Amino acid sequence: MPPDTAIEVSALRKHYGPTTAVDGLTFTVAPGKVTGFVGPNGAGKSTTLRMILGLDAPDSGKALIGGRPYATLRDPLTVVGALLDAEAVHPGRRAVDHLLWMAHYNGIPRRRVTEVLEQVGLTSVAKKRAGGFSLGMRQRLGIAAALLGDPQVLILDEPVNGLDPEGIQWIRGFLKSLAAEGRTVLISSHLMGELQDTAEHLLVIGRGRLLADTDVGELLATTSGNRITLRTARLPEAMTVLAREGATVSANAPGTLTVAGLPGERVVSLLTEAGIPFSEISAHRASLEEAYLELTRGATEFTADTAALETS
Amino acid sequence: MTGALHGEWTKLRTVPANLWTLLALPAVMTALTALIAAGTNPQEVSPDPTALALSGVYFAQLAAVAVAVAVVTSEYHPRLILLTLSASPRRTTVFTAKALTVTAAVLLAALPGVLGALLAGRSAQHGTHQLPLSDGSLQRAVLGTVLYLLLVALLSVGIALAVRHTAAATGTVLALLYGPYLATQLLNMSTHTLHLVQKFSPMTAGLAVQTTTGAGTAPLAPWTGLAVLAAYAAGALAVGWTLLQRRDA
Numbered sequence A: 001m002p003p004d005t006a007i008e009v010s011a012l013r014k015h016y017g018p019t020t021a022v023d024g025l026t027f028t029v030a031p032g033k034v035t036g037f038v039g040p041n042g043a044g045k046s047t048t049l050r051m052i053l054g055l056d057a058p059d060s061g062k063a064l065i066g067g068r069p070y071a072t073l074r075d076p077l078t079v080v081g082a083l084l085d086a087e088a089v090h091p092g093r094r095a096v097d098h099l100l101w102m103a104h105y106n107g108i109p110r111r112r113v114t115e116v117l118e119q120v121g122l123t124s125v126a127k128k129r130a131g132g133f134s135l136g137m138r139q140r141l142g143i144a145a146a147l148l149g150d151p152q153v154l155i156l157d158e159p160v161n162g163l164d165p166e167g168i169q170w171i172r173g174f175l176k177s178l179a180a181e182g183r184t185v186l187i188s189s190h191l192m193g194e195l196q197d198t199a200e201h202l203l204v205i206g207r208g209r210l211l212a213d214t215d216v217g218e219l220l221a222t223t224s225g226n227r228i229t230l231r232t233a234r235l236p237e238a239m240t241v242l243a244r245e246g247a248t249v250s251a252n253a254p255g256t257l258t259v260a261g262l263p264g265e266r267v268v269s270l271l272t273e274a275g276i277p278f279s280e281i282s283a284h285r286a287s288l289e290e291a292y293l294e295l296t297r298g299a300t301e302f303t304a305d306t307a308a309l310e311t312s
Numbered sequence B: 001m002t003g004a005l006h007g008e009w010t011k012l013r014t015v016p017a018n019l020w021t022l023l024a025l026p027a028v029m030t031a032l033t034a035l036i037a038a039g040t041n042p043q044e045v046s047p048d049p050t051a052l053a054l055s056g057v058y059f060a061q062l063a064a065v066a067v068a069v070a071v072v073t074s075e076y077h078p079r080l081i082l083l084t085l086s087a088s089p090r091r092t093t094v095f096t097a098k099a100l101t102v103t104a105a106v107l108l109a110a111l112p113g114v115l116g117a118l119l120a121g122r123s124a125q126h127g128t129h130q131l132p133l134s135d136g137s138l139q140r141a142v143l144g145t146v147l148y149l150l151l152v153a154l155l156s157v158g159i160a161l162a163v164r165h166t167a168a169a170t171g172t173v174l175a176l177l178y179g180p181y182l183a184t185q186l187l188n189m190s191t192h193t194l195h196l197v198q199k200f201s202p203m204t205a206g207l208a209v210q211t212t213t214g215a216g217t218a219p220l221a222p223w224t225g226l227a228v229l230a231a232y233a234a235g236a237l238a239v240g241w242t243l244l245q246r247r248d249a
Helices: A047-053 A095-105 A111-120 A136-148 A165-180 A215-226 A235-242 A265-272 A286-298 A304-310 B004-012 B016-039 B049-053 B057-073 B080-088 B090-124 B134-165 B166-186 B190-199 B202-210 B222-246
Strands: A006-014 A021-030 A034-038 A060-065 A082-083 A153-157 A185-188 A201-206 A209-215 A227-231 A249-252 A257-259 A279-283
Touching: A006 A034, A006 A153, A006 A165, A006 B016, A021 A047, A021 A060, A021 A201, A021 A209, A021 B202, A021 B222, A034 A047, A034 B222, A047 A153, A047 A185, A047 B057, A060 A235, A060 B004, A082 A136, A095 A257, A095 B004, A095 B080, A111 A136, A111 A201, A111 B016, A136 A153, A136 A165, A201 A286, A209 A227, A209 A286, A215 A286, A227 A265, A235 A249, A265 A279, A265 B004, A265 B057, A279 B016, A286 B090, A304 B057, B004 B016, B016 B049, B016 B057, B016 B090, B049 B057, B049 B134, B057 B090, B057 B166, B057 B202, B080 B090, B090 B134, B090 B202, B134 B222, B166 B190, B166 B202, B202 B222
Parallel strands: A034 A185, A034 A201, A082 A153, A153 A185
Antiparallel strands: A006 A021, A006 A060, A201 A209, A227 A257, A227 A279, A249 A257
16 A cells, blocks of 8 residues: 555644734645645745745644654655755755755665656756756756655645746656656646646645635636637627627627627527627636636735835 | 765765865965964074964964854755755754764864974974973874864854854854954953953963963963863854754744
8 A cells, every 4th residue: 555645734824923924724635646736926835835844833733744744754855855946056066966965864875866867857967066057957956856765745836937848848747747656746836827737636825825725627617607708890799789688798808708697509699690790609718827816816915006006 | 863964974075165165274274384483583482382383273263164154054045954954854963963064074174284283383493492292281282273173163053053144154253263362452451351351252262272381371271271162162052053943944
């Protein structure tokens, strides 16, 4: 039987001075899939991850990995691999040495250093000093460090940050394959779009509170509702006709209408009867971005208009 | 603990700047001692030829401070401490591994440094009366100077753990070492005050261990003086350890 490798967080709370960073978080991250941890900047994601890793002490509540606090793990790098800050490398140390000291700390054999460098595609720069690395390369080095102990649990804070498009493609596939092997994979991001096609499950937080703990498919279905989109050159007439029949109509792009509250056949017949030409009628599919905006509305720490007030 | 020691040692030796600084310690100590000793007038009898032969320590200790501070503050800018404490959540283990690593590294540099200075200093003071190498007080001065460098390094580790910033840590250590000494040079003070400052300042008190001529001006017995420095180092380490335990990474 595989070891229990779920991450359990219960009633976790943390404040810094007058600011409450994490306000009673409770969730479980299951093994075998990629779980996305999303929220606006300042929502408390990194603080939560640091508390899971025993780096910051919570005011109350607890965080367990496989039923145990991180601080009680023996050779923790072989149980949990984490990337918290890609900049956390000494600029004067070679990439291979950066991994070597970590390996020594937990009695991990030296050959793992070679293997993970190979896995993240840094073999050719292994003997170069990390000070000359681009953010993308540091990100890869950070991921290599997380993989060093071949851990069953991976916790990556903003792993996509700074990667080039090829790197983004690579990490998506890579994380999915790690989850498919039965590992627990938790990745955070402040951009929901980054998690589209990668995460199966989502934990959405805002201002330190859990806003949603949901399956990606379910979330999309809820946000999409029973809506229909279509294109027409005669927007105002089409809106009048449809609204008269009780539909909620919105024009969110030039020449494009989103209709809620009427079945597709009814929309087609109403527009045909009124002699309004239209095309590209389809069921509306919300993007994760939309779903996220809906969830985090009002939970954003810094919004555009408060920023404007501060600069005026 | 073995893993943490292995890890910390690897960290220290894989940053070239650390190696250069450690190499500088014996080089500076020997060269400076030779210069100072050669500059003294052979006609004048030096009050303590052995202490003079080890005087390069006043400058060489900077290397010990620099390495000790770097071993700690390199964890904080950037925040490597996140990785270190992920690899070893038991913070006392990390603390002990760092202190032992610094002790070992400074010992490796201090041994050739102190011996080299002694030999260079003695040959530069040709013509003056020297204690034989078998003399007990000379041997105490040599061993004491090595211990002095180790204690200065440990004092630096403690202070660096508390302030977590290279410039602030180096500044604090240097102020503690040279500050009282400079004050005694610049300010007009009574003999009583002077002795009080000398007794309680870590550098002057610690280097009392170098006196081999009973008539020396040091107000403290050699080992007592070193004990004063040891107390400073222990205090700094205790503060550093406590803060490492209490603070978020």
